[in-house]
Amino acid sequence: MENGSPRFPFPYQPYTIQEQFMQSLYCALEQGKVGIFESPTGTGKSLSLICGALSWLRDYEEKRRQETAALLQGGEAVLSTSTSLPSPATQSSTSCSSAEPDWITDFVQKKAERDLVSKLKDDELKRKKREERLEMIRNNVQLKYAMKRKSTEDDEAFKLLQLSKEGPVEASGDPEEEELIIAEYESDDESKTKSKFSGAEDDEDDDLVEEHVTKIYYCSRTHSQLAQFVHEVQKSPFSKDISLVTLGSRQNLCINEEVLRLGSAQRINDRCMELQKNKHEKQHQEESVKRKRGPAKSVCPYVGATALQQLRDEVLGTVHDIEHLLSLGREMHACPYYGTRLAIPPAQLVVLPYQMVLHEATRRASGIQLKGQVLIIDEAHNLSDTLSCIHSSELTGAQLCRAHSQLTQYSDRYRSRLKAKNLMYIKQILFAVEGLVRALGGKVGQNPQSQTTQPGTELLTINNFLFKAQIDNINLFKLQRYFEKSMVSRKLCGFMEKYAGTGVNPHTHTSSNKENRRTEGLNRYLQTLQSSQSAAPVSSADQQGSAEAEKVLSASPMMQVEGFLMALTNSNTDGRVVVHRQGTLSESSVKFLLLNPAVHFAQVLKECRAVIIAGGTMQPVSDFKQELLFSAGVGEERIAEFSCGHVIPxxxxxxxxxxxxxxxxxxxxxxxxxxxxxxxxxxxxxxxxxxxxxxxxxxxxxxxxxxxxxxxxxxxxxxxxxxxxxxxxxxxxxxxxxxxxxxxxxxxxxxxxxxxxxxxxxxxxxxxxxxxxxxxxxxxxxxxxxxxxxxxxxxxxxxxxxxxxxxxxxxxxxxxxxxxxxxxxxxxxxxxxxxxxxxxxxxxxxxxxxxxxxxxxxxxxxxxxxxxxxxxxxxxxxxxxxxxxxxxxxxxxxxxxxxxxxx
Missing domain, CATH: 3.40.50.300 (P-loop containing nucleotide triphosphate hydrolases)
Structure with missing residues (x-):
């Protein structure tokens, strides 16, 4: 800063309104405000956001360095003046009026000072280590670093990629079968005694749990808008100094052609997770020799720990958009999706789509931490609608029947090998799905295309819907935790991938004719569902929509069920359920509608140091503030507004x-x-x-x-x-x-x-x-x-x-x-x-x-x-x-x- 006023590097002489924009943005970030910034398209909004925000980040980091240095210097000076403690005898004569002797008070004070200095030294050491490593990355001197971590690289990748660990299962003739069995489930209460050990494990190596540096998260609606923003960063004066990572979905960042061919986002996600799990099977090489159907459970060749670390280092060293990331990934034989996730903690600027930051479960899964960070939401004129859409959920009768049939078959096949608690929760899920079908006027176990329903639309509160579906006695919060921890939806997806529609009898290796008939019935039933869906007449105008519907149907329907049941855990006043009957059970649907988007935005606003909501036009601002900010508990004093005219005469x-x-x-x-x-x-x-x-x-x-x-x-x-x-x-x-x-x-x-x-x-x-x-x-x-x-x-x-x-x-x-x-x-x-x-x-x-x-x-x-x-x-x-x-x-x-x- 010069004379208390920040300076803003800019690629050319900025317009007056751009200078005003950057100045207001800087102040909002410095004061921890929620800023509403309106700047018409064509006024250089993106560049103003970049230069204003990164100028603040530069000054903030410099100020922290100076404060730490001053505190260290001052703390050491204080400690050096008193190298020995006063004697008790000396102190006792002057401590008549004190509840404790002065020598004890002095000792406590000196200890606190020493602890403070020690903490400051540790923080400064960590900061220097981060800067040194980033410098090493930029100079492409990575050999020493790679060698240092070689012994722990598999464990590191396993941990940072947040892949689930599976408990031991009984040995079986087919290793692929073992992958489909749900591990023994422990409730939160049962796992409390184990949680303390995970903390100790985290402390074993400071490198394995990487601390998040102060950063700016920038999000927008589409991947093309994100790419445009990254190109603006590349043109800015900060392009050489900033460590930036662009996040995206697997659909946008996957380079495995076998996985990409699956088409729908859900199927790509499911297949990717299965491939990661296979990678961490201890006996993978030995088991692959025994396989009779090897290609069904292959391992992704792009997730080697060393390759991912090298890709992460390359990502942090230079500003890349998604297209460059894909090229780099293919060139380095490393997955851009997982490589970019590894780059989040040390990155200073993280560029990502709306849903990755606005949806809590997605944030958690992606390793995004908002605590004390800056969030910029661009193209935010429809933010309220976006939040509502992200947290709404819809299920068709066809999906519900499909999910029920799949889980029933899964449960029947593995009943003897599943623990009692797993069977209990599976029974609850099946009961919940039956209730949802019942609310639509249908029954499970029959072809939904042939079941007729009375056409009409009904709007219900969450509680009334739970009563109508007769599932009000199920604890949905416990069920939600079970879904997350057991990964039952993914297990079910793997089960279906292995057996459904392959044309191969899945039980040729057993002697149970009963099991043969049961799985053959499953295949016939699923084929009936698909053929009845595709047999419906489709107009040329609706072909695109039908293609999308077919992708959703072919994806794991239990994922959609999981999302819907999770939505029902919202407060009764914040949402409604729309029951829409359309003649047949197959076409009928239940939809959760979020009425209060502020309830999910409140956590974002609470955690972040500052939130900037920007758009070409944010009018009418008063209603925007009322619905999204005041309702989320933000006071008027925390809100900053900026609106500029256009650069045109x-x-x-x-x-x-x-x-x-x-x-x-x-x-x-x-x-x-x-x-x-x-x-x-x-x-x-x-x-x-x-x-x-x-x-x-x-x-x-x-x-x-x-x-x-x-x-x-x-x-x-x-x-x-x-x-x-x-x-x-x-x-x-x-x-x-x-x-x-x-x-x-x-x-x-x-x-x-x-x-x-x-x-x-x-x-x-x-x-x-x-x-x-x-x-x-x-x-x-x-x-x-x-x-x-x-x-x-x-x-x-x-x-x-x-x-x-x-x-x-x-x-x-x-x-x-x-x-x-x-x-x-x-x-x-x-x-x-x-x-x-x-x-x-x-x-x-x-x-x-x-x-x-x-x-x-x-x-x-x-x-x-x-x-x-x-x-x-x-x-x-x-x-x-x-x-x-x-x-x-x-x-x-x-x-x-x-x-x-x-x-």
Missing amino acids: PENILPIILCSGPSGQELDFTFQNRDTPRMMDETGRILSNICNVVPGGVVCFFPSYEYSRRIVSHWEASGALARLANKKKIFQEPKKANQVEQVLSEFSRCIQRCAADGGGLSGALLFSVVGGKMSEGINFSDDLGRCVVMVGMPYPNIKSPELQEKMSYLDKHLPHSGGRSAGQALIENLCMKAVNQSIGRAIRHRGDYASIVLCDRRYSRPATISKLPNWIKARTSAHTTFGPAFAALRKFFMDKKQKQLQA
Whole structure:
């Protein structure tokens, strides 16, 4: 720092708003605040976050070094002045008024001072060791370190990868069978006497339990956003000095082709865990010779301890994104998934997806420790919804029947070899699954596709659902611990992988015809389930969804059951269960809906030193604070807010609210009015006029796919679509995600050709949907988006049972504000959040310019205007008639054209 003010290294001269952003961020981290930071896309938000946060981390570490050095120096000086203790005789004469002799008090004080100095020395020594090791890594001098730890490398990998240890089991003819047997289960009470020994073991070697350095966790929604952030770090002045690791799922980081071919995330996870367990079988080499079906239980070749350590060192030495990690992993023959997890403790910046940090069980499994650390949540405008989705859970009748059948077969086969406590808990799980099926109106043991249910939707509190399913007498907390410790879901997955659908009789090595018939029955039943699912008629539009459903069905359903039962341990007031019957048991479902996301966010806020919640637009902030922060117990004094304008000049944006169209028709796209021919015709006339004066690309957002289809069909019949096509080439947003890139590419090429030709067409018109593939994360910069048109207000479906329950919950638990209930505020906020995300697509950098046209008189209400981003709100004008609005639009683009000609 210079003169008490932090300095921020930056790759170029920062804008004023970037300097303000970094200064505010630095203060929020220093003071341990919960910061809400709003910075429009195109203002360099990522770079400001990087340089502001890492400047704080640099100064924080330097300050700690200085304080430790000063305390050490001061402590040693104090101790050196008194090398001997005063004699009791001397002290006793002056201690008349003291409860204890002064020589005892002095001794205690000196001992405390010596202990403090000793602790400071230990801390300083650990810090120096960490820095030396990191320096050694960066200089690629790893040989000595590797040799030092060679004797313990297998134990270290085993421990840090958090792989479960299995107790001894009785010998058997087939070693693969032993892997499927659940080890003897100990409850928490039974294992208390053993826990103290694990602590002693941890202290044996300080290197094995690596201390977490002060770090910053940065999370965002998608892997592409994380990769973009890492590229910004690489461009920053901190790229050479920071130790960064990017975390991801096995699906994104696995390099084992055999595992990747399994497709679904759940199957990849299950197979990976099985491979890790096989690696730690003591007699693996001898057993592999005895195997009759060796390939079924192979070992992953990418998890050797030495290779993982070398990959970890390489990761910490240079900033890598996920693509580089995959290349490195293949080159070094080391797993990027486990290598990056080993790199978490010494890393200063950890980049990871939302769910890995916001879900407690995932945090624990990944080795993420938030205590005293900094968390930055980017793209956080939908944080509340994200938390609700992460902690919600859904099960179909088909999955429930499948899970029950699998566990029944497992229990029958290994009954004689499972301990009594395991059998007791398995019986409880089966009983719970039967109850869930019963709540859907069905029975286990029969094909769910052939069982009919009375169609309807029912919303229940958690307690009422437990009573309805008749499982209220089961202790779900104990059951949850059993799932976690016994790994029964994974054992079951291994059992199914070994026996189901192989076409091989699984009991050829035994003489029990009864067992043969039982397992053959299992295979037939599972095949019936799969064939009945795939036999259902599927429309072309739903093929993608069906493929996903098939992946979920083929994955271990007990994992989903485990997640659902865990969700039921939430407080009765914080969630609801939706029982949805759809004609057949197979298609019916039970869904846990989290109503209070703050309950899961509270732990994050409590543990972290500071939490920064950042986004392009965080409006409306007041409701965000109420629902997510105040409800989590955060006081107003801990919250810091920062909102900046855009880097573009004010004259580069023209936001217009249209209250009526060219023919004078009032624009009111309420559900009752929007389908009328006159409203659809007026919308066509508005677009036609806009296309006459706007060059390049026009992006028009409709409130839903269904409304987009209806209005385009109407224009096709009336000839309006053909008239629009004469002015600009028309493109429509595809429903399938894998076609988005192609449509965008053609849209872009068309605009470029039109600009170059200067012929009849003046660009392109793209029909999009709010909340669709192109309303978030897509850049319509420069000529791609000179005008964004919003048709109507995209209110969510208020008839949705889930939304109604959420509104009811908020009305009961949150105060009214501005004369409206918290439930009404939720509806308005969801709508305006979606609008803000869509209209922010056009302005992407300082030199960009665009117009925004909001077509609906309801946008002109002061309460609605107030929810627009500040940088848009300040320039917004509402027009009751179309003429002045169109004149302003024409003048805006004529001025821009004139400036370009002069330039």
